[in-house]
Amino acid sequence: MPLMKSWVDSANAPDHPFPLNNLPYGVFSHAGTEERCGVAIGDMILDMAAAEEAGLVQVADEPVFDLPYWNDFMDLGAEAWDTLRTRLITLLAVGSAERAAVEPHLVPMSEAAMHMPIAVSEYTDFYAGRNHAFNVGTMFRGPENALPPNWLHIPIGYNGRASSVVVSGTDIRRPWGQLKSPDHDLPAFLPCRRFDIELEMGAIVGTATDGPISVQEADDNIFGYVLLNDWSARDIQAWEYQPLGPFQAKATATSISPWIVTKAALEPFRTDTPEREFELLDHIKDVGPMLYDIDLAVTMAPEGKEATTITRTNYNQMYYSAPQQLAHHSTSGCPMNVGDLLGSGTISGPTKPERGSLLELSWGGKEPLTLNTGETRTFIEDGDTLTLSGEAKGDGYTIGFGTCTGTVLPALEDPYKR
Amino acid sequence: MPLMKSWVDSANAPDHPFPLNNLPYGVFSHAGTEERCGVAIGDMILDMAAAEEAGLVQVADEPVFDLPYWNDFMDLGAEAWDTLRTRLITLLAVGSAERAAVEPHLVPMSEAAMHMPIAVSEYTDFYAGRNHAFNVGTMFRGPENALPPNWLHIPIGYNGRASSVVVSGTDIRRPWGQLKSPDHDLPAFLPCRRFDIELEMGAIVGTATDGPISVQEADDNIFGYVLLNDWSARDIQAWEYQPLGPFQAKATATSISPWIVTKAALEPFRTDTPEREFELLDHIKDVGPMLYDIDLAVTMAPEGKEATTITRTNYNQMYYSAPQQLAHHSTSGCPMNVGDLLGSGTISGPTKPERGSLLELSWGGKEPLTLNTGETRTFIEDGDTLTLSGEAKGDGYTIGFGTCTGTVLPALEDPYKR
Numbered sequence: 161m162p163l164m165k166s167w168v169d170s171a172n173a174p175d176h177p178f179p180l181n182n183l184p185y186g187v188f189s190h191a192g193t194e195e196r197c198g199v200a201i202g203d204m205i206l207d208m209a210a211a212e213e214a215g216l217v218q219v220a221d222e223p224v225f226d227l228p229y230w231n232d233f234m235d236l237g238a239e240a241w242d243t244l245r246t247r248l249i250t251l252l253a254v255g256s257a258e259r260a261a262v263e264p265h266l267v268p269m270s271e272a273a274m275h276m277p278i279a280v281s282e283y284t285d286f287y288a289g290r291n292h293a294f295n296v297g298t299m300f301r302g303p304e305n306a307l308p309p310n311w312l313h314i315p316i317g318y319n320g321r322a323s324s325v326v327v328s329g330t331d332i333r334r335p336w337g338q339l340k341s342p343d344h345d346l347p348a349f350l351p352c353r354r355f356d357i358e359l360e361m362g363a364i365v366g367t368a369t370d371g372p373i374s375v376q377e378a379d380d381n382i383f384g385y386v387l388l389n390d391w392s393a394r395d396i397q398a399w400e401y402q403p404l405g406p407f408q409a410k411a412t413a414t415s416i417s418p419w420i421v422t423k424a425a426l427e428p429f430r431t432d433t434p435e436r437e438f439e440l441l442d443h444i445k446d447v448g449p450m451l452y453d454i455d456l457a458v459t460m461a462p463e464g465k466e467a468t469t470i471t472r473t474n475y476n477q478m479y480y481s482a483p484q485q486l487a488h489h490s491t492s493g494c495p496m497n498v499g500d501l502l503g504s505g506t507i508s509g510p511t512k513p514e515r516g517s518l519l520e521l522s523w524g525g526k527e528p529l530t531l532n533t534g535e536t537r538t539f540i541e542d543g544d545t546l547t548l549s550g551e552a553k554g555d556g557y558t559i560g561f562g563t564c565t566g567t568v569l570p571a572l573e574d575p576y577k578r
Numbered sequence: 579m580p581l582m583k584s585w586v587d588s589a590n591a592p593d594h595p596f597p598l599n600n601l602p603y604g605v606f607s608h609a610g611t612e613e614r615c616g617v618a619i620g621d622m623i624l625d626m627a628a629a630e631e632a633g634l635v636q637v638a639d640e641p642v643f644d645l646p647y648w649n650d651f652m653d654l655g656a657e658a659w660d661t662l663r664t665r666l667i668t669l670l671a672v673g674s675a676e677r678a679a680v681e682p683h684l685v686p687m688s689e690a691a692m693h694m695p696i697a698v699s700e701y702t703d704f705y706a707g708r709n710h711a712f713n714v715g716t717m718f719r720g721p722e723n724a725l726p727p728n729w730l731h732i733p734i735g736y737n738g739r740a741s742s743v744v745v746s747g748t749d750i751r752r753p754w755g756q757l758k759s760p761d762h763d764l765p766a767f768l769p770c771r772r773f774d775i776e777l778e779m780g781a782i783v784g785t786a787t788d789g790p791i792s793v794q795e796a797d798d799n800i801f802g803y804v805l806l807n808d809w810s811a812r813d814i815q816a817w818e819y820q821p822l823g824p825f826q827a828k829a830t831a832t833s834i835s836p837w838i839v840t841k842a843a844l845e846p847f848r849t850d851t852p853e854r855e856f857e858l859l860d861h862i863k864d865v866g867p868m869l870y871d872i873d874l875a876v877t878m879a880p881e882g883k884e885a886t887t888i889t890r891t892n893y894n895q896m897y898y899s900a901p902q903q904l905a906h907h908s909t910s911g912c913p914m915n916v917g918d919l920l921g922s923g924t925i926s927g928p929t930k931p932e933r934g935s936l937l938e939l940s941w942g943g944k945e946p947l948t949l950n951t952g953e954t955r956t957f958i959e960d961g962d963t964l965t966l967s968g969e970a971k972g973d974g975y976t977i978g979f980g981t982c983t984g985t986v987l988p989a990l991e992d993p994y995k996r
Contacts, residue, residue, distance in 0.1 A: 281741075287822055310818060314756050314817075316822050318736065319739055336910075337909050372994055393910065399728055400734070404734050405736050405824075407735055408907070411911070411912035412910045412912065443767050491767075492754075492755055493751055493830045494741065575790040575909075
């Protein structure tokens, strides 16, 4: 599919993340307005609450865009998702008869503050990138036992904490936690010393279900995708995770990009999961290309200094797609809800510069990275800013997510003094 | 504290679970009404929405009881919790000047249907009963390695699935899932064959926080307690739980009792945690008696047959109290919200008839139980009804929770055919 041209000129540049082909959904505020739904087009945001009030878009009897989340719109169902996209393309395409009516409702992105695009119902994080699982498994158990026996048969996942999901740009406070140094017999309560990122994509569930669903139904029920950084306290994780999995190590924060890129925008970029060592059982078997060819990168910038790209990889490196994860999630009868967020798991490519966490990049802290500034890093230091980006390259256009960024603040001196 | 006498006569029987000393909070409906908040007193429920409308109780500018959950009331804070209890005691005590005004708002419990008492914000389940952890660890790793190294230092927990929490009385459909028999090389997708209960208490968070909190603050923030049965698919769990913990094995359902017993009602029954092998670090150290002396029991009844008590234990068997669990939960800065539900973990006493799961009672299926009907059981069979009960025995009165019950229905023939 080629670039679809918009009368919002900035949207037509081949490298711009928000062409008419994209139309990602976010929540924003600007001078004098409450948080509300918006759609990115070039350097502008279409104020959906205003457009709805003006009668330019109407998807339900009650207003759904004058809200600080897209959940109510998602809940209208996949037909409404298609209808809105078609309508937005009509309104914003070159030659639109309604340009004059729409134009007053465009807000410059530079004047807007972005907020969480959804009310996160529940948050699940997976461990479904093979290179990542192999790297971490090799560090902890050696290369022969790197992948657990179940890994090639089900997408391993755990429930995370929805209350800890924040929008890109939110500062991240280095956590305290109980941890045990290898050279001590007993644990101590200390600020985390091995604070890390995990480069992930997040899938947003747009349709509620109440029983097992097939992979195809799961794909149908996904509303869109975001970039996701699952901040991870490796030293706390190492001490706590046996036998019931990560808990406080993953509960400080998970950052997501402000823009939800819809499945429709990503359609041209569908790609297959990799070849399988074991055939998957029917309930999670591939039924079509359900990964996406999305280039991903992470930069690290020490406080006030230049950023260094520390990894480049692609979402097509996943072993399990989000629909497979969602289908697996539902097998037990687990009710899935509008606004559920599923983290893909860390995305690492096969070579060292493609690894999606500092744990892997520094091989457990043993091989420090050298940044462009000349400084070295094993894990995150206070003041460092970590930024995820993602883009899918079309024929003369780019589909972007906006960045997913966060700066790590020093741990509180006394976390109990407030 | 002796029995406080109520003009609702049934509440004054020494064995009745709902005396004036209790006043537990639930959500009910009866002929012609929407779901609404209610308070149990003897065999009756005080319709709180009606009492609020009549001006008998007023805790906020807006009505908070004409809702299908207690969350809005909880959010008013601990002072409001105390004020309401005091007011209810005044209204319902023998000699109340307002008896005539209150009486029309009492609904016979026998005519009411009970619903979920809260909107569950997020659900966390712990593994904080020492006998249970030792039993399970012994089965899986032998008695020398039964307790993981971290177990005596932190309350191990994992995030569960809030969407799967249901009220007592809800039928439980036996789940399908991916599992691997010990005598097969590859997994299969099958109905669970080792479906189990976990006898637990649940603590309900009533005050939101956004940073680490002390054990005392955590205790202050707990609104009340429920009985909780964490239905568990042991064969699915065994296959999936390494390395990130239980996921689909625990996502079919968790049942809770319909009545929240407040901290105030349980105050006379506070008891200490057991002696510690290792001193706990300050962030989770005991600061007072924060367990409760609550007798717990589980019965099992095959379809249409007599029930057998299969276990009797006490909440005082926990190694970690709910305030310690909540304090630990907050260490990373994890935001905790009104309506968060914390499962204690399975409560098992030191001897065999005190074990809180069939996994332990049948020692992994090797030692079948014999029921009063003459039938034997290792795990749950279709049609079995499992019922948890709990009571604290005061001076001439009893504090009960109502039962927490569920009947297991056969697995669907084809879970994807709906």
